[in-house]
Amino acid sequence: MTPFELLEPQTLPEALALLSDDDAGIRPIGGGTALMLMMKAAVLAPTRLVSLRGLQGTLGSIAMTADGALHLGGLASLSALEHSALVAQHAPVITRAMTHLSNVRVRNVATVGGALAHADPHMDLPPVLAALDARVQIAGPLGTRELTIDELISGYYETALKRNEIITGVQIPASAGRAAGRCAAYLKCTTRAADDWPALGVAVSFLYSNRTISDARVVIGAATDRPTRARAAEALLSQSMGDATTLQKAGDALAAEVQFTTDAQGSAAYKRQLARVHLGRAVNAALAQT
Amino acid sequence: MTVANRTIAFTLNGAPVSAAIGTHHTLLEVVRDTFGLNGARESCGQGLCGCCTLIVNGQSVSGCLYLAAFADGTDVRTVESMAVEGKLSSLQQAFIECGAFQCGFCTSGFLLMSEQLLAQNPNPSEAEIRNYLSGNLCRCATYPEVIRAVRLAASRPQER
Incomplete structure (x- = not known):
């Protein structure tokens, strides 16, 4: 890695003041597990890194808000999510996903905000959060704003974040929580080792009552250039009983509507077939939680 | 190692130490090159293989992906701390x-x-x-x- 200036602010205003919308050489760093890879590969050679680790005390919390939303601090580590009783209660799909996300050492260091800002399409957390209707809270020099995951991640390693903005947290609304009757599951396929980058991630969530699915959300990751909603599949699942015929039709709709991408984890055709099959498995996994 | 531009102080296997580092150096490099503790090794260099595992404040990290600067003020343990007075754990x-x-x-x-x-x-x-x-x-x-x-x-x- 090439040398860089490393600054370690202790407050959010200090951190924001050290970033710049004009200078691509200045980057915030959270846990750094992703940035370190890019710097070691010489894909990224920043002149200044602004460490957000000093903000862990204020932006690292996991808590319920007054209106029943689950708040995940932007600097909360992935292992903090994994071991949080609140997360297990409100969004157990996250707890289950964490045990198969990368490995223990990376989870100990990597942060929620970093997992979103990095926007590598193979990451597990963005599709899971998208299926839970999560809102991303962003602070910048002019104030704060909120985006959905769909609005935040605009493409392959691309986000709507400005260079001088920081993800301060994520909120999963009460309506997407376990207590509201929402079932969810995340399945992924890795083609080599268990902790490899996936060829496919499928996140589903829906309400389930009177043996009927409603308000289904289906989000595909890894097989696409960004987390992608599959709205035709969602429409077929909603108001169905999640029976085998519906699952097959929804899988076919998903295969037809989503644009799959070829990469080292597999060809587009292979990923399309994985997705066609795994949608039904994911719905059944979510139904098994009822 | 060159371009040392700051000094960090931390606890290494129970003993207080300090090291002159560059901000771009990894904790693995410092543990091996400054302190001669060669139990942790860089193999994949991507956090996948675990050969560079270090314990920072009681939590495992991949030393190859961990900036040495972030270890300032922490408690760092390596495999060399496992055997006590020559007795294996x-x-x-x-x-x-x-x-x-x-x-x-x-x-x-x-x-x-x-x-x-x-x-x-x-x-x-x-x-x-x-x-x-x-x-x-x-x-x-x-x-x-x-x-x-x-x-x-x-x-x-x-x-x-």
């Missing part, structure tokens, strides 16, 4: 008894990760061991022996 002893290595390159990482697992879960199932150690690679493929060794050490908790 029960986990190390179990690895020897089960032959849980061949070339030994990955062993320091497996030992530290297994120690973390047993601290959190004193009697793990085989599935739990496999999941916890899934981020450690052994190219000699001694995985069955590693799992046996962790279970053996778990059966002797009082010696740890």
Whole structure:
């Protein structure tokens, strides 16, 4: 890695003041597990890194808000999510996903905000959060704003974040929580080792009552250039009983509507077939939680 | 190492130390090159293989992906801390008894990760061991022996 200036602010205003919308050489760093890879590969050679680790005390919390939303601090580590009783209660799909996300050492260091800002399409957390209707809270020099995951991640390693903005947290609304009757599951396929980058991630969530699915959300990751909603599949699942015929039709709709991408984890055709099959498995996994 | 531009102070295997580092140096580089502790090794360089495992403030990290500057003020442990006054820990002893290595390159990482697992879960199932150690690679493929060794050490908790 090439040398860089490393600054370690202790407050959010200090951190924001050290970033710049004009200078691509200045980057915030959270846990750094992703940035370190890019710097070691010489894909990224920043002149200044602004460490957000000093903000862990204020932006690292996991808590319920007054209106029943689950708040995940932007600097909360992935292992903090994994071991949080609140997360297990409100969004157990996250707890289950964490045990198969990368490995223990990376989870100990990597942060929620970093997992979103990095926007590598193979990451597990963005599709899971998208299926839970999560809102991303962003602070910048002019104030704060909120985006959905769909609005935040605009493409392959691309986000709507400005260079001088920081993800301060994520909120999963009460309506997407376990207590509201929402079932969810995340399945992924890795083609080599268990902790490899996936060829496919499928996140589903829906309400389930009177043996009927409603308000289904289906989000595909890894097989696409960004987390992608599959709205035709969602429409077929909603108001169905999640029976085998519906699952097959929804899988076919998903295969037809989503644009799959070829990469080292597999060809587009292979990923399309994985997705066609795994949608039904994911719905059944979510139904098994009822 | 060149371009040292700051000094960090931390605890290394129980002793207070300081080191002149560059902000772009990894903690693994500092532990090996400044302090000569060569148990942790850089193998994949991507956080996948676990050969560079270090313990920072009680949590395992990939030393190859961890900026040394972030270790300022922390408590750092390496595999060299496991044996006390020349006496191997029960986990190390179990690895020897089960032959849980061949070339030994990955062993320091497996030992530290297994120690973390047993601290959190004193009697793990085989599935739990496999999941916890899934981020450690052994190219000699001694995985069955590693799992046996962790279970053996778990059966002797009082010696740890």
